[in-house]
Amino acid sequence: MGRIQRFVDKADQLTPTLIQSTVYPKQMIEVIQDSEAFQGWNARGIGSVDTLQQQAFGKDESFILDFGDHQVGYLTLSIKPVGSPPDAPLRLKLIFGEMPCEIGESFDDYEGWLSRSWLQDEIINIDILPCEIKLPRRYSFRYLKVTVVATSVKYKVAFEDIHCTTVTSGDLSIIPSLPETLTDDLKVMDRIGIKTLQDCMQTVFEDGPKRDRRLWIGDLRLQAQANYLTFQNYDLVKRCLYLFGGMTLEGGEVGACLFEKPEPHVDDTLLYDYSLFFVATLCDYYMASRDRETLIDLWPIAMDQIKIAVRRLDDRGIVKDDPSWWCFTDWQPELNKQGSAQAILIYCLKRGLILAEELSLADSAVLITEYISLSTEGALKHLWCEEKGFFVSGSEEQVSWATQIWMVLAEVRDAKANANLLEKLFNENPDIGLSTPYSYHHLIEALIQSGLRDKALEQLRAYWGEMVKDGADCFWELYNPMDKRLSPYGSNLINSYCHAWSCTPTYFIRKYY
Amino acid sequence: MGRIQRFVDKADQLTPTLIQSTVYPKQMIEVIQDSEAFQGWNARGIGSVDTLQQQAFGKDESFILDFGDHQVGYLTLSIKPVGSPPDAPLRLKLIFGEMPCEIGESFDDYEGWLSRSWLQDEIINIDILPCEIKLPRRYSFRYLKVTVVATSVKYKVAFEDIHCTTVTSGDLSIIPSLPETLTDDLKVMDRIGIKTLQDCMQTVFEDGPKRDRRLWIGDLRLQAQANYLTFQNYDLVKRCLYLFGGMTLEGGEVGACLFEKPEPHVDDTLLYDYSLFFVATLCDYYMASRDRETLIDLWPIAMDQIKIAVRRLDDRGIVKDDPSWWCFTDWQPELNKQGSAQAILIYCLKRGLILAEELSLADSAVLITEYISLSTEGALKHLWCEEKGFFVSGSEEQVSWATQIWMVLAEVRDAKANANLLEKLFNENPDIGLSTPYSYHHLIEALIQSGLRDKALEQLRAYWGEMVKDGADCFWELYNPMDKRLSPYGSNLINSYCHAWSCTPTYFIRKYY
Incomplete structure (x- = not known):
């Protein structure tokens, strides 16, 4: 293959510093089947995220967050134990969805032709609580489903903070600005x-x-x-x-x-x-x-x-x-x-x-x-x-x-x-x-x-x-x-x-x- | 609770530096059902690990390594792509077993009373290949099953190196040494x-x-x-x-x-x-x-x-x-x-x-x-x-x-x-x-x-x-x-x-x- 290192080096020097912003979830939702909705899935608000910190989640319990708009970035979770000192690791499943279908449908049943590895989910095991975890991978999502796969009978967990650090090179x-006279639908587009x-x-x-x-x-x-x-x-x-x-x-x-x-x-x-x-x-x-x-x-x-x-x-x-x-x-x-x-x-x-x-x-x-x-x-x-x-x-x-x-x-x-x-x-x-x-x-x-x-x-x-x-x-x-x-x-x-x-x-x- | 900080501090000062060793897998094995074997599972050698580097593993392919003895430590994997440049993340499942039963039986069917989070498995998604990954958690194992959950149709992966960095405070x-006269079975025990x-x-x-x-x-x-x-x-x-x-x-x-x-x-x-x-x-x-x-x-x-x-x-x-x-x-x-x-x-x-x-x-x-x-x-x-x-x-x-x-x-x-x-x-x-x-x-x-x-x-x-x-x-x-x-x-x-x-x-x- 033809490589012109001077060009590659020039490209390297042009690598932008990404602009970061902190985005917090906007609401708790549920994703329900709805034949009227796009692809049959409706993301429906069920409450404020303000109550999240007060809730404790045990084995097989889950919640879904809506970050209000599409996000590209890194997720940080602050987790604390509730109950006895945590006497077993915490196992979490995280599913990131750009769309409600990704939350509503099981990735386990995926049979598409592209790699299943593009579907954005993680299983993470956490040995020490409380903790602040910044996941190393970048995700593209609006919705985040968090499932507590396992704690122990002696403790549950609460999520003190969940936020996304977004990244982009577009300022x-x-x-x-657009002319005022433009119709609203074009402004939205x-x-x-x-x-x-x-x-x-x-x-x-x-x-x-x-x-x-x-x-x-x-x-x-x-x-x-x-x-x-x-x-x-x-x-x-x-x-x-x-x-x-x-x-x-x-x-x-x-x-x-x-x-x-x-x-x-x-x-x-x-x-x-x-x-x-x-x-x-x-x-x-x-x-x-x-x-x-x-x-x-x-x-x-x-x-x-x-x-x-x-x-x-x-x-x-x-x-x-x-x-x-x-x-x-x-x-x-x-x-x-x-x-x-x-x-x-x-x-x-x-x-x-x-x-x-x-x-x-x-x-x-x-x-x-x-x-x-x-x-x-x-x-x-x-x-x-x-x-x-x-x-x-x-x-x-x-x-x-x-x-x-x-x-x-x-x-x-x-x-x-x-x-x-x-x-x-x-x-x-x-x-x-x-x-x-x-x-x-x-x-x-x-x-x-x-x-x-x-x-x-x-x-x-x-x-x-x-x-x-x-x-x-x-x-x-x-x-x-x-x-x-x-x-x-x-x-x-x-x-x-x-x-x-x-x-x-x-x-x-x-x-x- | 009664806390005597002077004692806790004294304990802290006594924290040992752990002795590290590098241990490589000893053989490739299969784990098969065998009614004569302990718990019904037999770990049977099927070849040298020398051939591992030459093999390429695609979707749903797996192998099991035997580290020859019980190990406690940290796993490092060096993985390279084989075929076209990797055009999708690599998704791996790792199962660590102290015993063949942990490799032979599915953790998904676990219904014990202690937390499932003690079972040692990880799902990891890798965005960039080749890579050297040192998993952050400590494992206790002799057997390691590696399953390629997903690559893409364009590439497979080869494992150039897998080793365990063991840790202990026992020198x-x-x-x-024991007296020569001791019987062999007691020496083994x-x-x-x-x-x-x-x-x-x-x-x-x-x-x-x-x-x-x-x-x-x-x-x-x-x-x-x-x-x-x-x-x-x-x-x-x-x-x-x-x-x-x-x-x-x-x-x-x-x-x-x-x-x-x-x-x-x-x-x-x-x-x-x-x-x-x-x-x-x-x-x-x-x-x-x-x-x-x-x-x-x-x-x-x-x-x-x-x-x-x-x-x-x-x-x-x-x-x-x-x-x-x-x-x-x-x-x-x-x-x-x-x-x-x-x-x-x-x-x-x-x-x-x-x-x-x-x-x-x-x-x-x-x-x-x-x-x-x-x-x-x-x-x-x-x-x-x-x-x-x-x-x-x-x-x-x-x-x-x-x-x-x-x-x-x-x-x-x-x-x-x-x-x-x-x-x-x-x-x-x-x-x-x-x-x-x-x-x-x-x-x-x-x-x-x-x-x-x-x-x-x-x-x-x-x-x-x-x-x-x-x-x-x-x-x-x-x-x-x-x-x-x-x-x-x-x-x-x-x-x-x-x-x-x-x-x-x-x-x-x-x-x-």
């Missing part, structure tokens, strides 16, 4: 989008603080765009770009994601679109920051991504579709990725051209211009189906929402044609739809870019607005108003309920409305 | 007794390093006696005596047990015999150490125990038996404690008299002599049943082994009568027998004291020797050759398999054989 105090972004902003832009707790470039691109209009933490984007640029895969590709610890290392996941997004993210960063030094440093990595990506074009100028590659685009299980990959290539080539021109690299600009022509002509000639009036993808000529959206974003055709395509898309509603907020983001961006601002706002309200109505305090990784337990991982328990790629309502609202 | 290097004592010797004489991990005076008395002939750690006995003397209960009684952390504090358990054993333990300590300063300091506490104990004598000179008191004597569930309590009182009064005379405290000596006469005459007049030829206990005139043994140890009658009584005890074998090594200790001591040395040796071999044949590497808290799953706590899982009060074969062998 709320510098976010510009903006606030929740910012909270989502804030909780994902740690020492990198994480995809989700519950899962995967790491830097994915697909998420980074959207987070960075929202960040420029809110927290304006340019250094954090810069750090992430240097990490990706400093640790590429064996073939020189930018990896899809990377890890910070025990020392920075890139994951072995390679996604065609995600490698290309290095170019787009660098372009966005430069446009927002005008940081020419970083652009000069990282341009060779960006140009490498372009050269690697165009190698996948066949002699017709079309991205080859075969079983050997991975392109993300969306979690839609039936989606053929050829069309969207072709469009994402064009989209990123155009951003590469902007950068090459900015750097006055004439040879590169000529080369990229040729690539843009080749791939755009290929798309129009071989992927545009005049009969269907849609772009198609793969050998079965699949018509999907994602392919149309990305062809619009890539501006393969003119604005008028794009607007017509999107309207036709809504009218005919092909089966292969969108299954993530990530894709809804691109839909809305495409609508706005095509001048369909009202339709874009309608979609924003129909999707993120529905999440708000369903009780979101952060925006969720997955959401389908028609199937609220939807998970691409086999269980709604494992979904991330504070997810970077869902934070963009604040971007749309601040940029366009 | 093996100063133990006198001596070695195991010493190992048992060593693993219980921490910053106090613990009753058992698995459970209760604390200082009980009943155990202390026997440990101290074994210690004088082996580790000769006088300071540790002294520390324990100062702790008990420095923290008495509200009525001035020495508590049955105490805790060291978070700061020294006495438990609220009061046992008639245990409070009195402060006198006997102090007497033994003085005889072994000739530490007059400690005797002078602690004598008033000892005299208090005598005065408090004789308050329980009725006008016949008999210890009152009613539902309000607790006397331990033995775990035998049917045992009436009046007779043994009476004898223990006399036994301890006699040791109190020795100390009063040593200190030339004439008034105290006279008073104690009067108490001895009163209680001895009471015992002979009201508890000796000429018709049965046994001492009886309680309103139902119960004949038990324990009452006879303690009356012998208290020398209520002369040596010849005592020998006859013990022989009659064996011949008639009354129903209310002995259920702990603690009581077998007193049986053997009584036999030796009555000149029945061969019978004593026969009993030592029949009891502790059988434990050895059943695979003991330390001597167990509970043992009944006729009922090997015996537990006074409702489950053999919770029994302590390295228990202080069972260490005394080394005492008998070194003192008498």
Whole structure:
């Protein structure tokens, strides 16, 4: 793997000091089944936390705290014995939930495809009481269920203090205020989008603080765009770009994601679109920051991504579709990725051209211009189906929402044609739809870019607005108003309920409305 | 409660620095059901630990290590990922077992009466790999089962190193060697007794390093006696005596047990015999150490125990038996404690008299002599049943082994009568027998004291020797050759398999054989 230690060191120097706050629980709750509630679970207040200190809990007794909003941080518990001197260890079970489902449903029954280790619970044995325990791991949660698994017959325990020390690299105090005239629902969506972004902003832009707790470039691109209009933490984007640029895969590709610890290392996941997004993210960063030094440093990595990506074009100028590659685009299980990959290539080539021109690299600009022509002509000639009036993808000529959206974003055709395509898309509603907020983001961006601002706002309200109505305090990784337990991982328990790629309502609202 | 801070401070200054050693596992094993094996479980070697490093373990895979002998200490694990970079936390379950039953039987099904928290298992979640983890809690174990509860589909884990850092305040290097002529079985019993004592010797004489991990005076008395002939750690006995003397209960009684952390504090358990054993333990300590300063300091506490104990004598000179008191004597569930309590009182009064005379405290000596006469005459007049030829206990005139043994140890009658009584005890074998090594200790001591040395040796071999044949590497808290799953706590899982009060074969062998 290609490692440029100077870049990794530069990223290291940009590691932010996290802002800490102390958050206390707001109320005691119970989590009950409720067919009207989101995913069938309702968190209902049952009393003030002021009474907690006076209560003593014995074997098999439990309580649930609501911290009032989504939190990312470290838990501290102060526990004292009640009764005789504690003559046996205390065994506690702690369950942390971003959502009521995590408290209501048993983790023991989890059968999803992602690791059960993402579910946030701990069994802890405490030998000495009273004690103050600060758990070493970071949790992402709003709800905390504490169960006394075992004490002894001679003592119970009381919880004198439970609090969370939250961490973030997003400084709320510098976010510009919104115009008073903005409607309340958009203000709420903006606030929740910012909270989502804030909780994902740690020492990198994480995809989700519950899962995967790491830097994915697909998420980074959207987070960075929202960040420029809110927290304006340019250094954090810069750090992430240097990490990706400093640790590429064996073939020189930018990896899809990377890890910070025990020392920075890139994951072995390679996604065609995600490698290309290095170019787009660098372009966005430069446009927002005008940081020419970083652009000069990282341009060779960006140009490498372009050269690697165009190698996948066949002699017709079309991205080859075969079983050997991975392109993300969306979690839609039936989606053929050829069309969207072709469009994402064009989209990123155009951003590469902007950068090459900015750097006055004439040879590169000529080369990229040729690539843009080749791939755009290929798309129009071989992927545009005049009969269907849609772009198609793969050998079965699949018509999907994602392919149309990305062809619009890539501006393969003119604005008028794009607007017509999107309207036709809504009218005919092909089966292969969108299954993530990530894709809804691109839909809305495409609508706005095509001048369909009202339709874009309608979609924003129909999707993120529905999440708000369903009780979101952060925006969720997955959401389908028609199937609220939807998970691409086999269980709604494992979904991330504070997810970077869902934070963009604040971007749309601040940029366009 | 009566606290004499000077005594507690003196105890604090005597806190030993523990001796540490590094112990590596000796072999990989499986634990299989085997009706011939002790408690039905057999730990069978299946290979060298040298191969462990080469193996990779994924979800639901596990292995069991045998550390070759009983260990008390801290576990360190070095874990590395195998495969792709770890993209989810690692969740491990660790089960520590002193005995194969703890590995073979599920803790989830535990329904004993003592806290489940004594069962030694941990669930740990590890966010960053590779890692070296030193678990913060101390464990008492020979066997360690490691189960990988969850990794992810992309990686497994290998265990590069697992070791135990053992701790003890018993220095093996100063133990006198045994005569070559001693038979092998006694040498083995001596070695195991010493190992048992060593693993219980921490910053106090613990009753058992698995459970209760604390200082009980009943155990202390026997440990101290074994210690004088082996580790000769006088300071540790002294520390324990100062702790008990420095923290008495509200009525001035020495508590049955105490805790060291978070700061020294006495438990609220009061046992008639245990409070009195402060006198006997102090007497033994003085005889072994000739530490007059400690005797002078602690004598008033000892005299208090005598005065408090004789308050329980009725006008016949008999210890009152009613539902309000607790006397331990033995775990035998049917045992009436009046007779043994009476004898223990006399036994301890006699040791109190020795100390009063040593200190030339004439008034105290006279008073104690009067108490001895009163209680001895009471015992002979009201508890000796000429018709049965046994001492009886309680309103139902119960004949038990324990009452006879303690009356012998208290020398209520002369040596010849005592020998006859013990022989009659064996011949008639009354129903209310002995259920702990603690009581077998007193049986053997009584036999030796009555000149029945061969019978004593026969009993030592029949009891502790059988434990050895059943695979003991330390001597167990509970043992009944006729009922090997015996537990006074409702489950053999919770029994302590390295228990202080069972260490005394080394005492008998070194003192008498």
